[in-house]
Amino acid sequence: MSGAAEIGSVVTAVFLASSVEAVEALTIVLAVATVRGWRPAGFGALAGLAVLALVVAALGPALGLIPLRLVQGAIGVLLLLFGMRWLRKAILRASGVVAPHDEAKAFAAALGALHEQGARRIAGADWLAAVASFKAVLLEGLEVAFIVIALGAGRGLLVPASLSALAACLVVAAAGFVAYRPLARVPENALKFAVGALLSGFGLFWTGEGLGAPWPGGDWAILGFVAAFLAVGLAAIALARRADVETSR
């Protein structure tokens, strides 16, 4: 795969994955802003982003000190675990086995909890609201940080991967700021399905490289793996739906 194609595939995967996580974090931050105002919401979100930047800045370059094959193998296995977990969840949601993630419902639940704090006049309710915002950004951001480090650090693409994640977060934040409500219309499950296949494809490739198994076609094999994961995922959805119909007869 050429340099530009490699950068493009990594940047795309990071952007899409980060968008999914940013939508989930935005839901909580918006709930905090709606109930307690933008000050605690913004303060908590910025503090979360600062901690995440420290994690990426500390861990990314440190990976450069470990032999590349070892890094690729370890990160490959983690990407497989992470990507196939997303893919499985998206398959089960798409086939109706698990209820789809509902941002509007998550927003309402967060609003309810924050209103309860306000009603009970908890001392330092603003502080608690800021912590809720901080936690949401930090926890969802940890997944973004892992994806940035996993896809970027092994190939010396940490800067484009970080910029792609930042761009995704800014786009989602801007959309949320304009709409001032959770982005419930984002096809989160379809995105999760596609990103799960992308991450699993990268994970499979790097795990093989780590084991010393050269892939036919070199880096282009990644595209083949992504296509294979998408095909198996779609087949799993179709089979699960058919099984569901037969059971309900």
Next chain:
Amino acid sequence: MRALAAALRRLAGLFVDDGALALSILAVVALAGVFAALAPSAPLLAGGVLAFGCLGVLLANALAATRR
């Protein structure tokens, strides 16, 4: 201590949602590693085990979850 345990649980949760899926993936990787170590002259064998193993694990796990 409780906060540390919660943080570690959250960290593990990034990679493990369904224990059977995670264990199956690790088993496939270990099996591919055994093939890579025992048959270095046929590296495609280890790759094949890894690729088809992971795809098979995903399909089997998703279908098993729908039957539960």
